[in-house]
Amino acid sequence: xxxxxxxxxxxxxxxxxxxxxxxxxxxxxxxxxxxxxxxxxxxxxxxxxxxxxxxxxxxxxxxxxxxxxxxxxxxxxxxxxxxxxxxxxxxxxxxxxxxxxxxxxxxxxxxxxxxxxxxxxxxxxxxxxxxxxxxxxxxxxxxxxxxxxxxxxxxxxxxxxxxxxxxxxxxxxxxxxxxxxxxxxxxxxxxxxxxxx
Amino acid sequence: xxxxxxxxxxxxxxxxxxxxxxxxxxxxxxxxxxxxxxxxxxxxxxxxxxxxxxxxxxxxxxxxxxxxxxxxxxxxxxxxxxxxxxxxxxxxxxxxxxxxxxxxxxxxxxxxxxxxxxxxxxxxxxxxxxxxxxxxxxxxxxxxxxxxxxxxxxxxxxxxxxxxxxxxxxxxxxxxxxxxxxxxxxxxxxxxxxxxxxxxxxxxxxxxxxxxxxxxxxxxxxxxxxxxxxxxxxxxxxxxxxxxxxxxxxxxxxxxxxxxxxxxxxxxxxxxxxxxxxxxxxxxxxxxxxxxxxxxxxx
Numbered sequence: 001x002x003x004x005x006x007x008x009x010x011x012x013x014x015x016x017x018x019x020x021x022x023x024x025x026x027x028x029x030x031x032x033x034x035x036x037x038x039x040x041x042x043x044x045x046x047x048x049x050x051x052x053x054x055x056x057x058x059x060x061x062x063x064x065x066x067x068x069x070x071x072x073x074x075x076x077x078x079x080x081x082x083x084x085x086x087x088x089x090x091x092x093x094x095x096x097x098x099x100x101x102x103x104x105x106x107x108x109x110x111x112x113x114x115x116x117x118x119x120x121x122x123x124x125x126x127x128x129x130x131x132x133x134x135x136x137x138x139x140x141x142x143x144x145x146x147x148x149x150x151x152x153x154x155x156x157x158x159x160x161x162x163x164x165x166x167x168x169x170x171x172x173x174x175x176x177x178x179x180x181x182x183x184x185x186x187x188x189x190x191x192x193x194x195x196x197x
Numbered sequence: 198x199x200x201x202x203x204x205x206x207x208x209x210x211x212x213x214x215x216x217x218x219x220x221x222x223x224x225x226x227x228x229x230x231x232x233x234x235x236x237x238x239x240x241x242x243x244x245x246x247x248x249x250x251x252x253x254x255x256x257x258x259x260x261x262x263x264x265x266x267x268x269x270x271x272x273x274x275x276x277x278x279x280x281x282x283x284x285x286x287x288x289x290x291x292x293x294x295x296x297x298x299x300x301x302x303x304x305x306x307x308x309x310x311x312x313x314x315x316x317x318x319x320x321x322x323x324x325x326x327x328x329x330x331x332x333x334x335x336x337x338x339x340x341x342x343x344x345x346x347x348x349x350x351x352x353x354x355x356x357x358x359x360x361x362x363x364x365x366x367x368x369x370x371x372x373x374x375x376x377x378x379x380x381x382x383x384x385x386x387x388x389x390x391x392x393x394x395x396x397x398x399x400x401x402x403x404x405x406x407x408x409x410x411x412x413x414x415x416x417x418x419x420x421x422x423x424x425x426x427x428x429x430x431x432x433x434x435x436x437x438x439x440x441x442x443x444x445x446x447x448x449x450x451x452x453x454x455x456x457x458x459x460x461x462x463x464x465x466x467x468x469x470x471x472x473x474x475x476x477x478x479x480x481x482x483x484x485x486x487x488x489x490x491x492x493x494x495x496x
Contacts, residue, residue, distance in 0.1 A: 032467045033467060035467075038267060039251075039252040039255060039256040040256055040319065040461070041466065041467050042461065042467060042469075043266070099467060099468070100461070103459065103471065106456060106458075106459075109456070110456070114453075170260060170264070170364040170435055171362075171363055171364050171365070171435070172264055172362075172364055
């Protein structure tokens with residue numbers, strides 16, 4: 001069973017994963033154009049892309065613990081998941097910029113003045129070099145520095161979860177759960193059990 | 198009633214371009230007003246195009262049924278709204294439990310097309326059906342010492358799944374200064390588009406204060422209390438820095454997390470342009486209520 005899953009995962013070409021990952025984004029915009037996202041399509045697109053990006057980031061953080069603690073071999077999925085997560089963040093950001101805020105002077109004011117926007121921006125900027133170096137050539141070129149650079153994913157995902165909490169109104173459970181999940185996934189990497197292996 | 202509010206706002210108040218394009222309509226509306234034809238449909242006089250019934254009833258903030266915009270439409274169906282009584286107490290001559298079905302025939306219900314501006318920087322236009330809160334206050338008799346009106350929403354966890362988590366300190370509470378409550382613009386609404394108020398919009402009866410942000414429009418009211426002290430209000434209790442007691446629509450005072458200078462009109466689709474937000478949401482006739490006040494401090 002596990003063997004089967006592992007060999008299946010190995011067989012999936014990366015381009016298929018990227019194509020599959022792009023489907024929800026395209027579908028969301030198609031629905032937006034067709035006015036099928038309810039009375040406020042901009043809000044719907046913005047929130048869903050942000051949420052899905054966080055899911056992908058969390059999924060990316062799960063890969064390495066699974067690799068270390070189970071016989072499942074999913075490591076090959078980590079790069080596509082990470083790159084897709086960044087693409088989702090980018091489209092989320094562009095939707096906010098172009099369709100929501102619209103006014104250029106307002107955009108800069110929001111980034112500087114509003115903590116939830118600032119935190120989201122920092123998270124995105126931390127992910128940018130990671131997305132750009134998610135290729136074999138960069139890994140070879142950067143050598144041991146590549147690992148150091150990609151450590152940035154941890155602060156980035158924590159900031160993404162905080163970004164979600166900061167934009168919520170009232171005391172809401174869902175964003176708290178995501179932050180706890182992220183902190184557990186980052187924290188587990190510092191436990192002796194994890195480091196020993 | 199002599200003090201009944203008359204709509205003097207036109208399409209021009211929404212977008213300056215529209216004034217140019219619809220000048221004839223505006224003139225016709227003004228002429229109708231001048232002749233005192235208040236019985237003529239307000240829709241023609243206002244030139245405000247209401248959002249669709251679908252928009253108004255599927256995009257709601259009613260946290261007792263969930264924090265998503267579509268949650269209230271999904272979860273509010275089970276709410277029992279009949280029979281409904283409103284406890285009216287505090288500084289009134291005739292306190293008591295008022296049965297809504299007995300109360301409504303005593304009131305003058307009319308259609309009011311108002312702009313609706315949410316604190317989240319989106320807006321709609323809603324054709325409410327309701328009566329002036331002032332008429333109800335007259336019916337129960339307000340004692341001279343009363344200065345504020347406090348409101349409470351129904352708190353019934355078995356029918357309100359959103360209240361199982363303390364998103365806010367339930368029950369939802371709101372309040373107005375007595376002069377705000379008595380203003381002829383202030384309504385208790387019982388319907389939309391001539392239909393009974395849908396549960397997700399605050400059935401069976403809710404407040405409408407069109408110059409304030411939407412969270413002031415407390416829904417499914419079960420209690421009205423006249424007091425001499427400024428009442429506690431839910432969002433102010435949750436975050437006083439972000440939500441003031443007055444919460445008048447004011448493009449010059451930003452919410453700490455977003456600008457209030459502009460708004461997105463719901464129903465415009467993916468590429469709707471932002472529109473400038475108007476002081477008091479365009480209802481300038483209330484400005485005199487706040488003449489001596491610093492609205493930056495009393496936001």
